[in-house]
Amino acid sequence: xxxxxxxxxxxxxxxxxxxxxxxxxxxxxxxxxxxxxxxxxxxxxxxxxxxxxxxxxxxxxxxxxxxxxxxxxxxxxxxxxxxxxxxxxxxxxxxxxxxxxxxxxxxxxxxxxxxxxxxxxxxxxxxxxxxxxxxxxxxxxxxxxxxxxxxxxxxxxxxxxxxxxxxxxxxxxxxxxxxxxxxxxxxxxxxxxxx
Numbered sequence: 001x002x003x004x005x006x007x008x009x010x011x012x013x014x015x016x017x018x019x020x021x022x023x024x025x026x027x028x029x030x031x032x033x034x035x036x037x038x039x040x041x042x043x044x045x046x047x048x049x050x051x052x053x054x055x056x057x058x059x060x061x062x063x064x065x066x067x068x069x070x071x072x073x074x075x076x077x078x079x080x081x082x083x084x085x086x087x088x089x090x091x092x093x094x095x096x097x098x099x100x101x102x103x104x105x106x107x108x109x110x111x112x113x114x115x116x117x118x119x120x121x122x123x124x125x126x127x128x129x130x131x132x133x134x135x136x137x138x139x140x141x142x143x144x145x146x147x148x149x150x151x152x153x154x155x156x157x158x159x160x161x162x163x164x165x166x167x168x169x170x171x172x173x174x175x176x177x178x179x180x181x182x183x184x185x186x187x188x189x190x191x192x193x194x195x
Contacts, residue, residue: 051152053172057082057163058151062116062141065124065131070114070139073167078112079190081183082161084149086118087126089157095177096134102183103138109191110165113138118157120146162186 051058057080061071072080083099085092096115103113117127119142131140143149152161155174162171171186 051161051169051172053169055169056167057161057169060148060151062143062148065117065127065140065142070141072114072163075112075114076167077165078110079106079165079187080161080163081111081113081187082116082152082163083113083158084116084118084143084152084154084160085158086122087130088122091176092158093130093134095158095179095183096130096136098178098180098183100134100136100138101180102187105184106187106191107138111187111191114141115139116141116143116148118146118149118154119144120149162190164190 057072059071059073061069063069072082081099081102085096087093099113099115103111115136115138117140119127124142127140127142130136141148152159158176160173160176160178161169162173164170170190173182
């Protein structure tokens with residue numbers, strides 16, 4: 001066994017073999033990145049609408065759990081927190097009480113929270129129980145087909161977009177839970193952007 005370990009050590013210490021190994025690893029990593037990338041449509045305008053800081057938030061219309069429909073572009077002039085969540089998501093459960101407190105403290109100043117429920121991977125009954133448990137009063141939107149999750153390139157729950165009154169994404173937070181202080185600081189920045 002000692003002989004085998006010495007052979008392996010000798011193989012690794014050979015600079016040419018080590019360089020070859022690094023090139024192979026690099027090529028495999030590059031191939032993996034290329035194969036796992038989210039494909040973009042052939043439309044160049046679609047690439048510009050990717051949801052990231054400094055870009056206009058992609059528009060959508062969704063039904064509310066409470067009834068009626070909300071279109072994001074109808075909220076221009078308000079600071080918007082767009083939060084994608086599901087009832088089974090533990091970080092979502094942990095941050096929702098803070099979201100509710102921040103909403104209550106700032107809605108009269110022009111803050112709107114749109115909590116987009118991933119209904120396509122959760123149940124409506126579980127979402128309703130979650131809303132009741134946390135006494136949520138901001139709009140709960142139902143993404144029953146995954147259209148908005150796809151539009152916003154959802155990779156993890158929760159994901160939160162902070163959108164200024166002009167409709168520009170100012171910050172994106174993937175994962176959670178966010179503290180009340182983190183939310184309040186982001187809201188202050190958004191409200192400072194108000195005309």
